[in-house]
Amino acid sequence: MNPKFFIKTFGCQMNVADTERMSALLSELGMLPADHLEDAQVIIINGCSVREKASHKAVSILGGLQELKQDGRGPIIGMGGCVGQLDKETLFKRAPFLDFVFGTDTIDNLPEILHRVKNGERRVLFTDFDPSMDYSTETKVFGAKAQAFVNIMKGCDKYCTYCIVPYTRGREKSRTISEVVDDIARLVASGVREVTLLGQNVNSFGKGNPNASAREPRELHNVIGKVGPKDGEENFPQLLRAIDSDSRCAELKRIRFTSSHPLDFSEELIDCYASPERGGVSRLSPNLHLPVQSGSNAVLQKMGRHHKIETYVEQMDRLRQVCPDVSISSDLIVGFPTETAQDFEDTLALCERVQFDSIYAFAYSPRPGTRASKMQDDVPNTVKNERLNQLLQHQMKIAEKRYASRIGKEMEMLVEGESKNQKVAGGKSGKVWTGRTGCNRVVNFFSENPMDFTGRFVNVKIVAASGLSLQGELVTGDATGDIK
Ligand code: SF4
The missing domain is CATH 3.30.750.210 (Transcription Regulator spoIIAA)
Structure with a gap:
C-alpha cells in the first residue's frame, strides 16, 4: 500500500503554491495524499509567520501531534514555510519529537530530507538560503x-x-x-x-x-x-x-x-x-490586488511604504479608465502605531474613493524581529478592534453595491469545485458549484447535471448578489453537456 502524506497549510498564496510543490514532490516518491492527518505516514505543517497569531497557530498544532509519536514511533513530522525558515532549530526545542525543519528555499530538498529521516537521522535542519x-x-x-x-x-x-x-x-x-x-x-x-x-x-x-x-x-x-x-x-x-x-x-x-x-x-x-x-x-x-495598507500618508511613512495615497488614487483612476470592468482588492492594517482617529477616517475615505471590490483587513499586532515591533504599540486593542469592525462594515456596503451592479450580466467563470458553503435546497437533486469570474468574483450556481464541472469554463447569468459572492444560473452546458 502506498504511504500517505498530509500537509496543513497556513498563510498566503505563496504558501499554497509551496504546498502544491511539496505534494507533487511527495507523489513522485509514490506517496498519496491522506484525507485525515491520522492516516498519514508523513505530516508537514507549512507555517506562516506574517502575523504572530498565525505563527503561534502553526506551532500549537505541533503540540497536538505529540501523542502520535509515542515511544518514538508514529508518522514523520516536519515544519516548513516561513515558520521553519525563521524559527529554525528552536522548533526542535519546543517540539523535541519533530523530525525535520525546512525553509522556503529548500522545498526541493524534501525527498532528501525524508530519506535522511527514514535512515535514522534525527532533527534534520534544511533552512539555508540559496x-x-x-x-x-x-x-x-x-x-x-x-x-x-x-x-x-x-x-x-x-x-x-x-x-x-x-x-x-x-x-x-x-x-x-x-x-x-x-x-x-x-x-x-x-x-x-x-x-x-x-x-x-x-x-x-x-x-x-x-x-x-x-x-x-x-x-x-x-x-x-x-x-x-x-x-x-x-x-x-x-x-x-x-x-x-x-x-x-x-x-x-x-x-x-x-x-x-x-x-x-x-x-x-x-x-x-x-x-x-x-x-x-x-x-x-481584469483584476488587481494592490495592497495600500493605510489611507493616511503619515501612517504609510511609519510603515516604510514609500508611496503616497494621492499617487495610489491616481493609479487606480488610470487603471479604471483603461479597463472599466477591473476589480480591485487591497490589504489594510488598522491600529498601526501612532494611527489617530483622523488617520483611520482617512482609511475609510480611501475605501470610499477607490471603491474596492474586496479588502483583507487586519488589526495591527507587532511581529517580533521587525522594525515596527520596536515602536510603541500605542493604539489600545479595543480601539483596534472597533476600527477593524467599522472598516469591514464600511467595505461590506461598498462591496454589496459593486457586486449588485453585476446582476443581469452574463459572465464566464472557471469552476473550482463543489461549494462547501452552499447547500442544495431541500428535495432537489443536484449540486451547487463554485468558481471565479475573470475579475475574480466568486460565483455559485446550481445544476442538476451529474457531470463534474471542476476545471471547466462555463457561462452564467448573474441573478443575485451579496457583498461576498454572486449567484448565477448556468447558461452554457447544463442541458446538453456542451461546456465551453
Ligand atoms: S512589500 Fe512590504 S509587505 Fe510586501 S512582502 Fe515586501 S516587505 Fe512585506
Whole structure:
C-alpha cells in the first residue's frame, strides 16, 4: 500500500503554491495524499509567520501531534514555510519529537530530507538560503488541474517596517522570461488554462536579468518617475506580453498575478489591462490586488511604504479608465502605531474613493524581529478592534453595491469545485458549484447535471448578489453537456 502524506497549510498564496510543490514532490516518491492527518505516514505543517497569531497557530498544532509519536514511533513530522525558515532549530526545542525543519528555499530538498529521516537521522535542519542571485525552477502541479500557481520571483527588497517576509523569503530574485514562458507552455499542454504568476512584488520582476531579446517595454514609469527594473533588464509587462504572444500558450485563458507594491506599479503595467485592440494583453484577467495598507500618508511613512495615497488614487483612476470592468482588492492594517482617529477616517475615505471590490483587513499586532515591533504599540486593542469592525462594515456596503451592479450580466467563470458553503435546497437533486469570474468574483450556481464541472469554463447569468459572492444560473452546458 502506498504511504500517505498530509500537509496543513497556513498563510498566503505563496504558501499554497509551496504546498502544491511539496505534494507533487511527495507523489513522485509514490506517496498519496491522506484525507485525515491520522492516516498519514508523513505530516508537514507549512507555517506562516506574517502575523504572530498565525505563527503561534502553526506551532500549537505541533503540540497536538505529540501523542502520535509515542515511544518514538508514529508518522514523520516536519515544519516548513516561513515558520521553519525563521524559527529554525528552536522548533526542535519546543517540539523535541519533530523530525525535520525546512525553509522556503529548500522545498526541493524534501525527498532528501525524508530519506535522511527514514535512515535514522534525527532533527534534520534544511533552512539555508540559496546565496546565488539566479532563480531557476520548474512548476510542479499535483494531479490534473486547470489552474496553476507559477512562481516567477521570490524574496522582497522593500522592508516595510511591520513585515517579516524579507527575513523569511530573502532578497528578490527572478526567473528569466524564457524559462517562465517555457514552463507555462508545458503547463498549458498538460491542461492548465489559468495561471497565477506569484511573487512578493511582481512589479520588481526581472531585476538583474539582462533583456537579451530586446523585449518591450524597455523601461517602466509611473507618476514618480522611472520604476522597477532598469533599462536593459527584463520586467513584468514584458513577461505578460511574452506569455500572451507565445503560440504554445494559445489555449491559456487567464493570466492572474499577485502581489504588487504601489511604489513601482507602472503605467506600462496599466497599459497591459487595455483591450487587445488598444494594445493590451488579451488573457490578462481584469483584476488587481494592490495592497495600500493605510489611507493616511503619515501612517504609510511609519510603515516604510514609500508611496503616497494621492499617487495610489491616481493609479487606480488610470487603471479604471483603461479597463472599466477591473476589480480591485487591497490589504489594510488598522491600529498601526501612532494611527489617530483622523488617520483611520482617512482609511475609510480611501475605501470610499477607490471603491474596492474586496479588502483583507487586519488589526495591527507587532511581529517580533521587525522594525515596527520596536515602536510603541500605542493604539489600545479595543480601539483596534472597533476600527477593524467599522472598516469591514464600511467595505461590506461598498462591496454589496459593486457586486449588485453585476446582476443581469452574463459572465464566464472557471469552476473550482463543489461549494462547501452552499447547500442544495431541500428535495432537489443536484449540486451547487463554485468558481471565479475573470475579475475574480466568486460565483455559485446550481445544476442538476451529474457531470463534474471542476476545471471547466462555463457561462452564467448573474441573478443575485451579496457583498461576498454572486449567484448565477448556468447558461452554457447544463442541458446538453456542451461546456465551453
Ligand atoms: S512589500 Fe512590504 S509587505 Fe510586501 S512582502 Fe515586501 S516587505 Fe512585506
